[in-house]
Amino acid sequence: MPFGNTHNNFKLNYKVDEEFPDLSKHNNHMAKVLTKEIYGKLRDKQTPSGYTLDDVIQTGIDNPGHPFIMTVGCVAGDEESYEVFKELLDPVISDRHGGYKPTDKHKTDLNFENLKGGDDLDPNYVLSSRVRTGRSIKGYTLPPHNSRGERRAIEKLAVEALTSLDGEFKGKYYPLKSMTDAEQEQLINDHFLFDKPVSPLLTCAGMARDWPDGRGIWHNDDKTFLVWVNEEDHLRVISMQKAGNMREVFRRFCVGLQKIEEIFKKHNHGFMWNEHLGYILTCPSNLGTGLRGGVHVKLPKLSTHPKFEEILTRLRLQKRGTGGVDTASVGGVFDISNADRLGSSEVEQVQLVVDGVKLMVEMEKKLEKGEAIDGMIPAQKRLVTYPGINLH
Amino acid sequence: MASSFTRILSSKRNVGILSLVGGSVAAGFLLHREHVTAGEPLRRRYPASAEYPDLRKHNNCMASNLTPAIYAKLCDKATPNGYTLDQAIQTGVDNPGHPFIKTVGLVAGDEESYEVFADLLDPVIKERHNGYDPQVMKHPTDLNATKIQSGVFDERYVLSSRVRTGRSIRGLSLPPACTRAERREVERVVVDALSGLKGDLTGKYYSLTLMTEQEQQQLIDDHFLFDKPVSPLLTCAGMARDWPDARGIWHNNEKTFLIWINEEDHTRVISMEKGGNMKRVFERFCRGLKEVERLIQERGWEFMWNERLGYILTCPSNLGTGLRAGVHVKLPRLSKDPRFSKILDSLRLQKRGTGGVDTAAVGGVFDISNLDRLGQSEVQLVQTVIDGVNYLIECEKRLEKGQDIKMCSSGSNVPNTHLAGSGSVL
Numbered sequence: 001m002p003f004g005n006t007h008n009n010f011k012l013n014y015k016v017d018e019e020f021p022d023l024s025k026h027n028n029h030m031a032k033v034l035t036k037e038i039y040g041k042l043r044d045k046q047t048p049s050g051y052t053l054d055d056v057i058q059t060g061i062d063n064p065g066h067p068f069i070m071t072v073g074c075v076a077g078d079e080e081s082y083e084v085f086k087e088l089l090d091p092v093i094s095d096r097h098g099g100y101k102p103t104d105k106h107k108t109d110l111n112f113e114n115l116k117g118g119d120d121l122d123p124n125y126v127l128s129s130r131v132r133t134g135r136s137i138k139g140y141t142l143p144p145h146n147s148r149g150e151r152r153a154i155e156k157l158a159v160e161a162l163t164s165l166d167g168e169f170k171g172k173y174y175p176l177k178s179m180t181d182a183e184q185e186q187l188i189n190d191h192f193l194f195d196k197p198v199s200p201l202l203t204c205a206g207m208a209r210d211w212p213d214g215r216g217i218w219h220n221d222d223k224t225f226l227v228w229v230n231e232e233d234h235l236r237v238i239s240m241q242k243a244g245n246m247r248e249v250f251r252r253f254c255v256g257l258q259k260i261e262e263i264f265k266k267h268n269h270g271f272m273w274n275e276h277l278g279y280i281l282t283c284p285s286n287l288g289t290g291l292r293g294g295v296h297v298k299l300p301k302l303s304t305h306p307k308f309e310e311i312l313t314r315l316r317l318q319k320r321g322t323g324g325v326d327t328a329s330v331g332g333v334f335d336i337s338n339a340d341r342l343g344s345s346e347v348e349q350v351q352l353v354v355d356g357v358k359l360m361v362e363m364e365k366k367l368e369k370g371e372a373i374d375g376m377i378p379a380q381k382r383l384v385t386y387p388g389i390n391l392h
Numbered sequence: 393m394a395s396s397f398t399r400i401l402s403s404k405r406n407v408g409i410l411s412l413v414g415g416s417v418a419a420g421f422l423l424h425r426e427h428v429t430a431g432e433p434l435r436r437r438y439p440a441s442a443e444y445p446d447l448r449k450h451n452n453c454m455a456s457n458l459t460p461a462i463y464a465k466l467c468d469k470a471t472p473n474g475y476t477l478d479q480a481i482q483t484g485v486d487n488p489g490h491p492f493i494k495t496v497g498l499v500a501g502d503e504e505s506y507e508v509f510a511d512l513l514d515p516v517i518k519e520r521h522n523g524y525d526p527q528v529m530k531h532p533t534d535l536n537a538t539k540i541q542s543g544v545f546d547e548r549y550v551l552s553s554r555v556r557t558g559r560s561i562r563g564l565s566l567p568p569a570c571t572r573a574e575r576r577e578v579e580r581v582v583v584d585a586l587s588g589l590k591g592d593l594t595g596k597y598y599s600l601t602l603m604t605e606q607e608q609q610q611l612i613d614d615h616f617l618f619d620k621p622v623s624p625l626l627t628c629a630g631m632a633r634d635w636p637d638a639r640g641i642w643h644n645n646e647k648t649f650l651i652w653i654n655e656e657d658h659t660r661v662i663s664m665e666k667g668g669n670m671k672r673v674f675e676r677f678c679r680g681l682k683e684v685e686r687l688i689q690e691r692g693w694e695f696m697w698n699e700r701l702g703y704i705l706t707c708p709s710n711l712g713t714g715l716r717a718g719v720h721v722k723l724p725r726l727s728k729d730p731r732f733s734k735i736l737d738s739l740r741l742q743k744r745g746t747g748g749v750d751t752a753a754v755g756g757v758f759d760i761s762n763l764d765r766l767g768q769s770e771v772q773l774v775q776t777v778i779d780g781v782n783y784l785i786e787c788e789k790r791l792e793k794g795q796d797i798k799m800c801s802s803g804s805n806v807p808n809t810h811l812a813g814s815g816s817v818l
Contacts, residue, residue: 149438
C-alpha cells in the first residue's frame with residue numbers, strides 16, 4: 001500500500017518465488033519486462049520516501065490489460081523511482097517510447113515561435129484545438145504515494161503560484177471539496193470539471209486516496225487556460241479554444257507554463273525534469289514532454305478510408321473519440337493528437353499535429369469531391385533525435 | 393471451548409515474527425496490550441495536524457471516534473508487520489458514508505492492529521457493538537449446537553436457512569495488508585486442511601485462477617461464486633489487490649457447506665440449505681468449523697481468537713462470533729405493517745433484500761438475520777434468530793387471518809424462555 005513502506009521489510013521474509021506475481025494472463029509493459037531476477041534484485045530497495053517495487057507494479061498486477069491495448073502497468077511514486085527501479089523502468093520506457101535508450105537525451109523546447117504555421121486550420125473541419133501536459137513539483141512525492149499533508153502542501157503552493165498570475169492568465173481556483181453547486185454546474189458545462197478517477201488503472205495505484213482532499217481546478221477568466229491540481233499528476237496544464245488556431249493555443253500554453261514555472265522556482269520548488277527523461281510524471285507514458293496536442297476534427301470520409309490508420313501512423317498521430325481516451329468517435333468527429341511524448345520536443349510534437357491535421361483536412365476535401373488521395377499519402381515521419389520506429 | 397485456544401505458535405511462525413518484533417517474548421506477540429510492541433515508527437515529514445484527514449462530511453464509526461489527539465498519538469505507530477493507522481483508516485476516509493447507513497470506516501491489517509490501535513478501535517467497537525467495552529468485557533464462544541431449541545421453521549414461509557462466519561489464520565496478515573506470499577500461504581493451509589474433511593463434508597476446492605469455464609458456470613448457477621469486490625468499501629482498503637491470485641471456493645459435494653478463501657477475510661465459512669431446518673444448518677456449521685480447526689491445529693496452525701474480542705476478522709463489525717444467521721422468509725403482509733422495523737429492532741434482527749446487503753426485497757421475501765456479533769455466543773445468536781423468525785411467522789399468520797399481531801406483555805416481543813443461557817463457554 002502506498003505510504004506504508006514499513007511492510008516491505010516484513011515481506012522479505014518470504015522468498016522471491018513465493019512473492020512473485022502471477023503475470024501469466026497479463027498484457028502490459030510491466031508484465032512483459034518483469035522477470036523473477038529483476039524482481040529479486042529490486043524488491044528490497046526503496047526510494048528515500050519509502051516507495052517500493054511492489055508499489056510501482058501493483059496497478060499492472062491488478063489490471064492485466066487487454067489483448068489489443070497495451071497499458072504501461074507501473075507508476076512512479078516519486079522522482080527517485082525512475083532511478084531506484086531503473087532496471088524495470090528503463091526497458092518499460094524503451095518499449096513504450098519507440099526504443100528510447102537509457103543513454104538518450106530528451107530535448108525540451110517551449111519556444112512557441114519555433115512552430116511554423118498552425119494558425120490556419122480550417123474551422124469548417126477543425127472544431128477545437130487543445131494542448132495539455134503535466135508538471136510535477138520537485139521535492140514532493142507523486143499522487144500514488146503522497147500523504148494528505150504533502151498533497152495539501154502541493155495544493156497550497158500551486159494555488160499561490162496560479163493566483164499570482166495576471167493579464168490573460170488572471171483566474172480563480174475552485175477546490176473540489178468546497179465548490180458551490182452553482183460553481184460545479186458551471187465547470188461541468190464548460191467541460192472543465194474532472195471526476196474522482198474510476199478507472200482501476202488509477203485507483204489501484206492509489207491515486208484516488210482521500211478524494212477530494214487537496215484537489216481542485218484553476219482556470220483563467222477567459223476559460224482558455226486551465227490547471228488541474230492533484231488529479232493523476234501534481235498539475236495538469238491545459239490550453240484550449242474553439243476552432244483551429246493551434247498556434248495561438250500553443251503560444252498561450254508555452255507562455256503560461258513558463259510563467260508558472262518561474263513562480264515555483266522562486267519558492268525553491270521547480271518542476272521535476274532531467275535531460276534524459278524530460279519532465280517527470282506519474283505514468284511512464286507521459287515522460288518527456290507529457291504533451292498531448294490535438295484537435296477535434298470532422299473526417300467522416302477519411303476515417304472510413306482503408307488507409308486511415310496507416311496515414312495516422314505515418315504522421316505519428318493517434319485518434320480517439322471525442323470523449324477522450326477509450327471513447328468512440330461521434331458523427332465522424334475525431335480527436336487527433338500526437339502519439340510521441342519522449343524523444344522529441346514540444347515544438348516538434350505540435351508541429352506534427354499541425355502539419356498532419358492540415359494534410360488530413362485536405363484529404364477529406366478531396367474525398368468529398370470524389371477524388372483519390374493516393375498521391376497524397378505521406379512518407380513515414382521520423383523523429384529528429386533517433387531513427388523512426390513506429391509507435392503503438 | 394476457550395481453553396482449547398492455547399496461545400502456542402508453531403515454531404516456523406515464531407522465527408519470522410520474533411525477528412521483527414526485536415526479541416520480545418513469544419507470548420508477547422499476542423494479545424495482552426502491554427506485551428505487544430509496535431513496529432518501526434514511520435518517517436513522517438509533516439506534523440500530525442497537517443496529516444489529519446478532513447472528516448467533516450463523514451458519517452462512519454471511524455470518523456466519529458478519530459479525534460486529532462488520537463490521530464496524533466497513533467499516526468507514528470505500526471504493527472510488527474508494518475501496518476499503520478493511515479492504512480487502517482483509508483477506507484473510511486475514502487468512503488464518507490451515507491446519512492442513514494453508518495459504516496465502520498476502518499479495517500485491521502493483522503491481529504495486532506486491534507492492540508496497537510486500540511485507542512481508536514476500542515471506542516469504534518463499543519459504538520458498533522452496542523456498548524460492548526473491550527477493555528473490561530469478555531466475549532463468550534459457544535459452538536455447541538445441541539443447545540439449540542426448536543429451530544425447524546414452517547417451510548410455507550421459510551425458503552432457505554443459512555449461517556456464515558469468518559475465520560482468520562493466526563500469524564498471517566489479513567486481506568488489507570497481506571503480501572502475495574502470505575495470501576498464498578493462507579490458501580495452502582486452508583485447502584490442505586479441508587482436504588481432510590470426510591463424510592457429508594467431503595468436498596473439493598476450486599481456485600479462481602485455475603477453474604474451468606464449466607466449473608465457473610456451475611458455481612454461478614449454485615450461487616456460490618464470489619466476484620472481485622467492486623464495493624469501494626473493500627477496494628479502498630486494499631482487499632482486491634492481486635486478484636484473483638490465491639482466491640478460491642471450496643464446497644462439499646452436497647453443496648451445503650462452503651468456504652470462501654481470501655475474499656474479505658482469510659476464510660468465510662457458510663452452512664446452508666433450502667427449507668427451514670436451521671437447527672441442522674447450525675449443527676453442520678459447528679461440526680464443520682470444529683473439524684477444520686482440528687485439521688489446521690494438526691498442522692501447527694490456529695485461528696485468531698482472544699477472550700476480549702472473540703474471533704478476529706478484518707472488519708471490526710465482524711468481531712466476536714462473526715456470525716450472521718439468517719433465513720429467506722416470506723412476510724408480504726408483515727413487511728407492509730408500519731410496526732415492522734420496530735419489531736425487528738426489538739428482536740435484535742435486521743432485514744435485507746434477498747440479494748444480500750444493499751439489495752431490495754423481491755415478492756415480499758426478506759433476508760432476516762441477527763444484528764449482533766460481539767458479546768453473545770453463537771448459540772445465543774442463532775437462538776435469537778430462531779425465536780425471532782418464529783414470532784415473525786406467527787405475526788404473518790395472524791395478519792393472514794385478519795387478526796392483529798400479538799405483542800408480548802413483558803415489554804419484549806418474544807417470550808425469552810430460550811434466551812436464558814448461561815453464556816458460559818465450552
